[in-house]
Amino acid sequence: MSDDIYREIILDHYRNPRNKGKVENADVTVHDSNPLCGDEIDIHLKVDEGVISDVKFEGKGCAISQASASMLTELVMGKDLKIVKDLKKEDILENIGLTNLGPARIKCALLSLKVLKVGMIKYYSENDPQSADQIRNESSLY
Amino acid sequence: MQRSIVNSYELRNDFPIFRKKINGKELVYLDNASTTQKPYTVIDSITDFYSNYNSNIHRAVYQLAEEATNMYEQSREKIANFINVRPEEIIFTRNTTESINLIAHSWARTNLKKDDVIVITEIEHHSNIVPWQILCQERGTRLEYVGVDGNGFLDLEYMIELISSRKVKLVSLSHMSNVLGTIVPIERIIKIAHEHDIPVLVDGAQSVPHMPINVKNMDCDFLVFSAHKMLGPTGVGILYAKKEYLDKMTPFMGGGDMIKEVFKFHTNYNDVPYKFEAGTPNIADVVGFGAAIEYLEKIGMENIRKHEIYLTEYALESMSSLDYITLYGPRDTKYRGGVISFNIADIHPHDLATIMNDHGIAIRSGHHCAQVLMERLDVPATSRASFYIYNTKEEIDKFVNAIKEAGRIFKI
Numbered sequence: 001m002s003d004d005i006y007r008e009i010i011l012d013h014y015r016n017p018r019n020k021g022k023v024e025n026a027d028v029t030v031h032d033s034n035p036l037c038g039d040e041i042d043i044h045l046k047v048d049e050g051v052i053s054d055v056k057f058e059g060k061g062c063a064i065s066q067a068s069a070s071m072l073t074e075l076v077m078g079k080d081l082k083i084v085k086d087l088k089k090e091d092i093l094e095n096i097g098l099t100n101l102g103p104a105r106i107k108c109a110l111l112s113l114k115v116l117k118v119g120m121i122k123y124y125s126e127n128d129p130q131s132a133d134q135i136r137n138e139s140s141l142y
Numbered sequence: 143m144q145r146s147i148v149n150s151y152e153l154r155n156d157f158p159i160f161r162k163k164i165n166g167k168e169l170v171y172l173d174n175a176s177t178t179q180k181p182y183t184v185i186d187s188i189t190d191f192y193s194n195y196n197s198n199i200h201r202a203v204y205q206l207a208e209e210a211t212n213m214y215e216q217s218r219e220k221i222a223n224f225i226n227v228r229p230e231e232i233i234f235t236r237n238t239t240e241s242i243n244l245i246a247h248s249w250a251r252t253n254l255k256k257d258d259v260i261v262i263t264e265i266e267h268h269s270n271i272v273p274w275q276i277l278c279q280e281r282g283t284r285l286e287y288v289g290v291d292g293n294g295f296l297d298l299e300y301m302i303e304l305i306s307s308r309k310v311k312l313v314s315l316s317h318m319s320n321v322l323g324t325i326v327p328i329e330r331i332i333k334i335a336h337e338h339d340i341p342v343l344v345d346g347a348q349s350v351p352h353m354p355i356n357v358k359n360m361d362c363d364f365l366v367f368s369a370h371k372m373l374g375p376t377g378v379g380i381l382y383a384k385k386e387y388l389d390k391m392t393p394f395m396g397g398g399d400m401i402k403e404v405f406k407f408h409t410n411y412n413d414v415p416y417k418f419e420a421g422t423p424n425i426a427d428v429v430g431f432g433a434a435i436e437y438l439e440k441i442g443m444e445n446i447r448k449h450e451i452y453l454t455e456y457a458l459e460s461m462s463s464l465d466y467i468t469l470y471g472p473r474d475t476k477y478r479g480g481v482i483s484f485n486i487a488d489i490h491p492h493d494l495a496t497i498m499n500d501h502g503i504a505i506r507s508g509h510h511c512a513q514v515l516m517e518r519l520d521v522p523a524t525s526r527a528s529f530y531i532y533n534t535k536e537e538i539d540k541f542v543n544a545i546k547e548a549g550r551i552f553k554i
Contacts, residue, residue: 002496061522
């Protein structure tokens with residue numbers, strides 16, 4: 001029920017998002033939206049020697065999509081791309097503590113992961129098409 | 143506040159869906175602008191058709207086929223009487239969207255030239271925007287918008303200016319906003335357009351189900367609406383067009399039933415309205431729509447309008463006592479149907495709808511297929527509650543309590 005969804009931490013990330021904004025000289029910028037509800041997320045990535053050295057997001061939408069994006073940026077900041085590449089939707093739902101969402105609201109929670117994966121495909125497709133394909137194939141998000 | 147004549151508490155027994163529980167709570171269905179629930183009489187009429195009359199129409203000579211044809215055509219008559227037009231001016235489509243597309247395809251595409259202007263408004267549903275955009279791309283026709291103020295009231299002066307200064311060939315507009323509930327002064331607009339010999343298409347998807355409509359008085363040239371928004375089944379839309387337009391319109395789809403004679407390289411088309419109903423139509427659901435019309439007529443459209451005014455005034459009054467609510471649309475129910483769009487502090491409409499669902503309450507959240515209006519209102523989304531004959535004052539109390547509950551969860 002809603003009390004379990006809209007916990008303190010979700011409301012906090014919704015109202016005080018971490019890593020919100022643009023990254024200067026970003027290596028990749030990706031935008032996507034959920035046509036059903038109009039949630040929007042942009043993710044900017046800076047990668048140095050295989051590590052995400054900076055990540056920021058911009059967006060508007062419901063508490064679940066925005067809090068999830070904020071928490072995702074915290075999760076991947078400073079991480080090796082090889083680890084980030086393997087993130088699954090279960091990891092994200094666990095990360096935000098929402099494992100009981102219905103099918104409509106799961107899309108809100110996973111929008112930022114979808115954007116991040118598209119960003120990584122874009123990043124890899126130039127110098128490592130094999131990894132780009134791997135992300136494409138392994139992702140059940142699109 | 144005036145009382146309602148409609149006994150919604152009793153009426154609810156006619157609708158099987160209200161026996162369903164959502165999260166252990168009674169269903170409070172407040173998404174009627176999207177689609178309405180169906181009474182037994184509609185559901186039963188469809189079962190009855192398939193059980194006792196099922197056959198194809200307009201062709202075979204055996205008894206069953208004659209009975210099915212009669213039932214289908216009787217529905218056409220009921221609908222024609224309901225809006226005061228002739229049966230041959232009623233075309234069955236799949237929905238309002240298809241009705242508008244039919245006009246765009248069969249009338250506008252052949253009659254409008256490059257630089258001719260189609261006038262629509264900022265309150266339109268996507269179904270009254272996108273078909274015209276497609277036409278404009280194809281034919282070089284131009285689309286012009288009449289703006290609205292924050293309550294959805296049209297800038298009539300600008301509309302008059304457009305009509306008198308440009309090559310306007312069609313005015314196409316919604317009778318009632320599906321977001322704000324605003325009812326537009328349709329008869330006045332039609333009169334102005336007709337003074338310049340411009341036909342008017344009225345999107346009645348939100349108005350025909352909720353108030354008395356007399357096409358003879360309104361004098362629109364085209365009227366479109368959907369069965370499923372007025373207790374009828376999904377998959378049945380109506381296109382009314384004046385006979386003089388129908389006679390000159392080219393076919394929409396080609397195939398069976400829309401023909402008189404087919405030769406190897408040409409075809410003589412059937413008479414109106416059959417010319418526009420190619421292929422086996424949705425017979426059972428058209429029959430079901432006939433049952434819905436009978437049900438609505440028994441209650442009386444004037445009474446339905448009064449019941450919704452009563453509910454809307456009560457809801458607006460209850461909601462405005464909460465200072466964190468932003469209400470959209472006119473406050474005076476003289477200019478407003480039973481649709482209330484609103485926002486609550488920084489709670490996104492989707493989060494509110496999730497919380498409402500805990501209480502068994504179904505409301506809509508999002509852009510309501512009206513993104514042009516959303517941009518005008520400068521909001522990404524709203525929550526929307528919309529009423530019908532079976533909604534009660536107690537349900538509005540539950541709805542307002544759920545809003546307060548959302549305020550508590552979001553710590554407002």
